Amino acid sequence: MRFFKILWIFYIEYFPLRIYNKNCIIMRAVYTVNYFISKFLGGFFAMDFLTSIKERAKKNKKTIVLPEAYERRTLDAADMILKEDIADLILIGNKDKILEAGKGCNLDGATIIDPENYERMDEVVAAFCEARKSKGLLPEDAKEILLSNPLFFGATMVRVGDADGMVAGAINSSANVLRAALQVVKTAPGTEIVSAFMLMDTKAKDMGENGCFVFADCGLNQNPNPEQLAAIASSSAKTFEQLIGATPRVAMLSHSTCGSAKHDDVTKVVEATNIAKEKYPQYLICGELQLDAAIVPEVAAAKAPRSEVAGKANVLVFPDLDAGNIGYKLVQRLGGAQAFGPITQGIAKPVNDLSRGCVASDIVGAVAITCVQAAALEADK
Secondary structure, eight states, rough: HHHHHHHEEEETTGGGGGGOOOOHHHHHHHHHHHHHHHSSTTTTTOOHHHHHHHHHHTTOOOOEEEEOTTOOHHHHHHHHHHHOOOOOOESSOOOHHHHHHTTTTTOOTTTOGGGGGTTTHHHHHHHHHHHHHTTTTOHHHHHHHHHHHHHHHHHHHHHHHHEEEEEEESOOOOOHHHIIIIIIIIIIIOOOOEEEEEEOOOOOOOSSSEEEEEESSSSSOOOOOHHHHHHHHHHHHHHHHHOOOOEEEEEEEOOOOSSOOOOOHHHHHHHHHHHHHHTTTTTTEEEOOOOOHHHHHHHHHOOTOOOSTTTOOOEOOSSSHHHHHHHHHHHTTTOEEEEEEEEEEEEEOEEEOOOTTTHHHHHHHHHHHHHHHHHHHHHHH
16 A cells, blocks of 8 residues: 555656646646556545646746635635645735735745835836726726725736736626736637636546536627637637647537527537637537537437447537536536636636635635646746
């Protein structure tokens, strides 16, 4: 048993962590080995998705800003993040108030920035004005916003490069978090639509990629048209490569499989699939598919026998926000899956939202994912 423990420490600490997502073949091997370990050793040694993400974040540490620094769950998460050495942290607010709100938390390793007496405030104001120059934002107005709204202050720190990403939403709405991201950090070059995905780590280790899936869009776009749905498929496939390090297999979901039903909603998914295949030939994309045909090999063999994706899908693109949001919550609540997100894709630098019902461990996971996203963007440059 001691030998196996030593072997496992080597596996978890060294093997997968030097490669990040630059080499999909090696990462795929990691997940394959992990699958067999979980299958045949009962999961005792198995490295779950979050552990893998944390370890990758540790090996390429990034700086993440947490603007909701008077919020207890955020401070509990900050304590955990610093203790595990996942990321460097910036907390926005008055130091005394932060330490009072976080009594019992060890925040010694965090950088605390109080906008009221920040020595580089003029630089932050200038960067914010530059981001909003099309609106004619004046410096005095910019300063007032930055002093009163930590989301905009944090987003500006990401814009100027003082932070690699931002995580917020424990007490702010998704709309407010996204507004700061879009107005200050802006969209990534070539982005057709900003969307939100959930990263699902399920107990079905024989499905998806060792039980891992990307679900999209689960948080932003109410009823995307075919062009938008195709763009969401492409963004989600790229995200899957970055975070999981394996080949994405994208299923465009519907209540119909390969023409089994006729409806305008089905036509939308068929059109989206055709657009996606034409515009993004580098990805394996198939539709329209019912969920069971997308992830169950036996059903796929009967309903879509010629598909390269059916029965093996690991990226699920839902036809609208209702389906995506309901779908991930069913898998989370009834299936016992871990759900990470909603995580935005299409922003120039990662700014990620939290559910207001989140717990501290959810924030830790979001920060780790944000670090890996930032590292992937850096590697793509």
